[in-house]
Amino acid sequence: MSVPISVTVNGRLHELEVEPRMLLVHLLREELNLTGTHVGCDTSQCGACTVLMDGDSAKSCTVFAVQADGASVTTIEGLSAEGGMHPLQQAFWDEHGLQCGYCTPGMIMSGVDLLDRHPDPSEQEIRRGLDGNLCRCTGYEHIVNAIRDAAGGAK
Amino acid sequence: MIPSAFEYRRAGSVDEAIALKREAGSAARFIAGGHSLIPLMKLRLSEPSVLIDIGRVPGLSGVSEDGGRISIGALTTHADLESDPLLLAVAPIVAEAAGEIGDQQVRNRGTIGGSLAHADPAADLPAVVVALDAAIHIAGADGPRAVAASDFFRGLFEVDLGEDELITAVSFDRPSRAAYAKLRHPASHFAIVGVAAALTVEEGVCTGARVAVTGASTHARRLSAVEEALTGSRLDDDSIAQASAAASELGDVNADLAGSEEYRRAMTRAFTGRAIAAAASR
Numbered sequence: 326m327s328v329p330i331s332v333t334v335n336g337r338l339h340e341l342e343v344e345p346r347m348l349l350v351h352l353l354r355e356e357l358n359l360t361g362t363h364v365g366c367d368t369s370q371c372g373a374c375t376v377l378m379d380g381d382s383a384k385s386c387t388v389f390a391v392q393a394d395g396a397s398v399t400t401i402e403g404l405s406a407e408g409g410m411h412p413l414q415q416a417f418w419d420e421h422g423l424q425c426g427y428c429t430p431g432m433i434m435s436g437v438d439l440l441d442r443h444p445d446p447s448e449q450e451i452r453r454g455l456d457g458n459l460c461r462c463t464g465y466e467h468i469v470n471a472i473r474d475a476a477g478g479a480k
Numbered sequence: 481m482i483p484s485a486f487e488y489r490r491a492g493s494v495d496e497a498i499a500l501k502r503e504a505g506s507a508a509r510f511i512a513g514g515h516s517l518i519p520l521m522k523l524r525l526s527e528p529s530v531l532i533d534i535g536r537v538p539g540l541s542g543v544s545e546d547g548g549r550i551s552i553g554a555l556t557t558h559a560d561l562e563s564d565p566l567l568l569a570v571a572p573i574v575a576e577a578a579g580e581i582g583d584q585q586v587r588n589r590g591t592i593g594g595s596l597a598h599a600d601p602a603a604d605l606p607a608v609v610v611a612l613d614a615a616i617h618i619a620g621a622d623g624p625r626a627v628a629a630s631d632f633f634r635g636l637f638e639v640d641l642g643e644d645e646l647i648t649a650v651s652f653d654r655p656s657r658a659a660y661a662k663l664r665h666p667a668s669h670f671a672i673v674g675v676a677a678a679l680t681v682e683e684g685v686c687t688g689a690r691v692a693v694t695g696a697s698t699h700a701r702r703l704s705a706v707e708e709a710l711t712g713s714r715l716d717d718d719s720i721a722q723a724s725a726a727a728s729e730l731g732d733v734n735a736d737l738a739g740s741e742e743y744r745r746a747m748t749r750a751f752t753g754r755a756i757a758a759a760a761s762r
Binding site for chain 2: 326328344345346348367368369370372375378381382383384387388389391392435438439442454456457458
């Protein structure tokens, strides 16, 4: 039995009917065609599906869409309103913070939460803040550099 | 991975949640943050026919203090515990243990009530609430009750919680000196072993000790032999090492890919020593 929900995604309100077992990541990708949010491990570990729910990072493979009823969700597509680059996206570009790119949207969304909590993070705080995101290319050095860069320059 | 189909109900109050649960029967489950339940449902290890969402019940979130008694609402997330100013000031053990859970995304969604009710054998907070001699506050159709944390955890994923009951809060006296030390599994971030120690110290002598371990066996439990060895002793490196050695008198110990039984016994000793030393220096 479907349940009506209203969820704001990237600033736009959506009124939808969803099956209770639909995961938020599938709502985003399959109903709203926002395929920037990736499914990696699908077991709450890799963080490729990370989005912001009311400003806090969450693994959208571990949230039912019905739990997002009334929430404001931000995906990688909604980080920069004007179609330009968010400072973190620019920093990942400048520092080459990606190899295959699969983990990148999740890394950037976790980076937003991280910089929100620690506007001037140490390397240790960056690595701890990215604990829930795996890069199987093991490109962590440049990812850490990119977040440091976005926070206001290399240290 | 797609969970089995279920019906979804959202409770607006504790009473409504309990009424919905009674109506739906034993195949129904409560859900708050869902960070233990949803992974199990995706693996179809849990297939509830009805989910009762308590995540928005008002009044169940936050940390408060009344007359030296600290109370934490069941829906308080690990992220909120980690950064709560009151906890950081008067019970930093709770904030530091919460900060060791999972990762930021998990801490943003997971709740203390969910962690305690689920009672994963390697979860962090069960050891902390046992060491703090906390009361687990429970609501049910017959009214509220409270149970001591050390009686709440009974076995592997087994707790003193009836089918139609739910945890509403945890409360404990402001601890004097308490700390948590954890050997963290590098992938799962669960405790291979985690030890919480709460001490009272008068002029360098330990006059009371509660020490609890998680990860080592089926459920969080007190290390009575360690507590007895500590009580009455002057706290120094030697007495701490001696007391920690008593931690090997655990009963059955878990063995898995993260560590053999022998390794876990050794790590329980080591992290018992670290937790006691950290608590003593507070």
